[in-house]
């Protein structure tokens with residue numbers, strides 16, 4: 398795609414920020430022609446370029462070589478990735494330890510009607526304390542979580558694209574949850590050493606009293622007039638996992654009214670940092686089905702840290718073995734909580750969808 402910065406975008410007459418989208422589906426590259434539109438709303442994305450397919454092949458990396466444009470019209474280049482439908486705006490932030498956009502800008506870019514649309518924005522930043530890279534992420538509500546499992550697989554594929562790595566490849570990432578090590582497999586899937594789960598209630602954090610020493614396992618939690626059995630696990634970020642209410646046989650997750658019940662868990666007073674919540678159906682001792690309400694993002698099609706926390710909870714409650722397939726609305730993840738090192742390993746896909754540029 399050749400036109401992102403060569404196409405003149407004259408916005409001096411615009412009274413408020415405008416947006417430029419140049420879209421690329423996976424197999425086609427586009428040449429953009431400019432269309433100048435006055436901007437009328439600061440919260441709405443205004444398309445300033447129309448794209449038409451050409452036969453010109455151009456590597457994504459050369460597009461990404463363009464650095465974010467400085468004043469007077471800051472231009473952000475991005476690539477949209479997803480891991481099982483959990484989607485992210487990926488930003489090449491390797492030149493700076495500060496995110497190129499603010500949380501408020503992330504909220505606008507993530508908006509599914511007035512922005513690019515995503516569950517979050519992820520920044521590939523210089524390493525910290527000897528790691529190869531640092532990952533930071535803003536949720537679609539602008540809050541900053543410590544970790545993101547699907548995001549880290551997208552991060553790995555994005556870095557491979559940026560650095561032109563082929564085949565099997567591994568590197569180290571500093572995150573708010575500590576050191577994370579993804580490995581791109583020969584088949585393109587990404588296997589991630591997600592580290593050890595944290596089980597001590599106050600560290601999750603939750604104010605629910607411990608049921609197995611300090612761990613909160615199958616504890617009763619009152620939500621919406623029902624007592625839910627919950628297990629609380631941190632994967633760097635907090636998770637509350639439920640397999641059902643105290644007087645039910647088990648969940649049929651397709652019947653859960655996620656948008657109604659999810660926020661009541663997320664904002665429950667016993668979760669001081671809010672929480673992600675996983676509703677889980679046991680299909681067998683190695684096969685679980687899960688729907689998630691994410692802190693700061695709502696219902697998403699998949700949650701990698703949530704799938705890891707779910708397997709830990711299933712093992713602690715005696716429902717499953719340490720190696721499980723977790724079915725999410727966007728597809729399956731393979732999770733193993735290894736006994737030898739207490740680490741959790743997550744394997745799944747990550748794909749690029751399109752790339753473009755946007756005026757901030």
Ligand SMILES: N[C@@H](CCC[C@H](N)C(=O)O)C(=O)O
Pocket residue numbers: 483536541542543544545546547548634635673691692693694697699700701702703
């Ligand atoms: N979707 C992510 C988790 C993203 C962060 C989460 N919303 C939080 O605030 O903790 C994943 O795949 O793990």
